[in-house]
Amino acid sequence: MSKYRVYGPEGRPAALERRRLRKMARSAHGYVRGNTRQFYRWLDEMPDLVMPETQPIWICGDCHVENLGALAGYGGEVAVQIRDFDQTVVGHPGHDLLRLCLSLASAARSSDLPGTVTAQMVEAVVRNYALALARGRRDEIPTAPKLIEATQRCAFDRTWKHLAKDRLKHRRPTIDHGKKFWPLAPEEHASIVAMFAQPAMRDLVLKLHRRDSEAEIEVVDAAYWVKGCSSLELLRYAAIIGIHDGSGEPRYALFDIKEAEASVAPAARPDAMPNDPAERVVAGARALSPILGERMAAGRIMDRPVFVRELLPQDLKIEVDQFASKPAVAVAGYLAYVVGDSHANLMGAETRKTWRKEVRRRGTREVDAPDWLWNGLVAMAGRHEAGYLDHCCEHDLVYRH
Known part of the structure; x- marks a missing residue:
């Protein structure tokens, strides 16, 4: 007999809702992962945030860190790719980029890293995502950081x-x-x-x-x-x-x-x-x-x-329990390249060129990122922080299990 309580169909809905609320209350990063619906609702409430025009393509729609990871092919190959498509649509690629940056920023916050590291992560995202769009030489592909390399190595050995x-x-x-x-x-x-x-x-x-x-x-x-x-x-x-x-x-x-x-x-x-x-x-x-x-x-x-x-x-998904400064920036850049490579595969040469120009456009801030991405991240991070605290207060679940 299991030491855990199990539920049949009648008891599932209430039990699953309690579990969902608990998981979202355990960390700010967990709240971001479980709050996709609110992410887009808040995005819709930001009239000043205007995405640059580009051709719509298939996007993940929920491009946070743990929705990327090692995937195996039947030929024995293992590659890091997007691994979750519940929210996939033919939409704006900038939504994947903003969602990824928010996820990385919340992981940095949960790891108690300073805001300067978050800025460096965003710069790495912009730099490597644009590199993927450029379709440059193979030797320009960023080297997998230790966290990613360890995930891939572990994946190869599994049966x-x-x-x-x-x-x-x-x-x-x-x-x-x-x-x-x-x-x-x-x-x-x-x-x-x-x-x-x-x-x-x-x-x-x-x-x-x-x-x-x-x-x-x-x-x-x-x-x-x-x-x-x-x-x-x-x-x-x-x-x-x-x-x-x-x-x-x-x-x-x-x-x-x-x-x-x-x-x-x-x-x-x-x-x-x-x-x-x-x-x-x-x-x-x-x-x-x-x-x-x-x-x-x-x-x-x-x-x-x-x-x-x-x-x-x-x-295997990418597990981000605790980030240190340098690994955080390296992981951010590598995952951005993975997303950029997936997006680039669906774009023609001219679309890649014009979209890359928008991604690399220097904004009015000190951070080397376009205003639509950086300002969107700052606004969204603030809303999620407030939403997370309200969520914990409303459900009183931070320390209850």
Whole structure:
């Protein structure tokens, strides 16, 4: 029996809301991660903040530090890319840049770093994002700082056993109920089984594992997955899929199933996106992070849109618990290059040139960043600081667990 309380479908909503509020109260950085909706609401309330014109492209929409990380491809490659697309839209790339800067600034604040370091981080973001847009020589690509390098090195060494130990707490292909996994209602389990029986989903699983069409797949186990922060109120499941091809022991794969909803990020070209929220998420992933997008698909659980992705052992997010000054600036610059590279892949040469000019435009402040980015960051950081304190006061959750 688990030492943690588990909840069935009836008790989930209230329990998940309490957990979401607690996570947002634990740190200013956690509040930023869990408050995407408010970020765009406040942005809309800043009439003086005018983004420079540029061609809309697919953007992450929620480009904070922990939504970037190591991702593995089926060819064995591991790369740091954007790894979360719940809010992806065809929109303004400046929104990703501002959201990234706010996330970095809140991480610096949580690490008790001085404001000068935040300014240096923003300068590194502008410099390396613009470098990615320039499409320069390969030797100009910034070297991965120690934090990123350690994440990549750890990712290379991981296997299914590591994934099972981290995610499932044991190596057997079953899911124990406890803190992270809760039981399913019969109709939820039946709907997951039915979804993986669909030809398109079955073909995806077999394609990813290079199995022929005669192989069989089965849902070995599934559970409700208590994961994330801002998305805790959405359906989230983990499913272990067994792949049988008659050659001996079955192969197992772990799939993340997550409900999709309308994005809160402003879309500049709604006509350029799928109407179905899950299909929109998959399209954004395939555009910005093909290494992840190739193992994703859209489906439905109990007639609600979900996107499905296989989790690989090498998938690791960037953990930022404590920043020191020099590493903080290096990480900021490197992650900005990653985002800039993803954006640049979707732009023509002339668009890259004009957008780079706007990003590199020197503002009226001492910091080497355009006014729209620096002034937007300062205004947004102030609103989030006040919002965070109000959140902690209202919910009285800072020290309660």
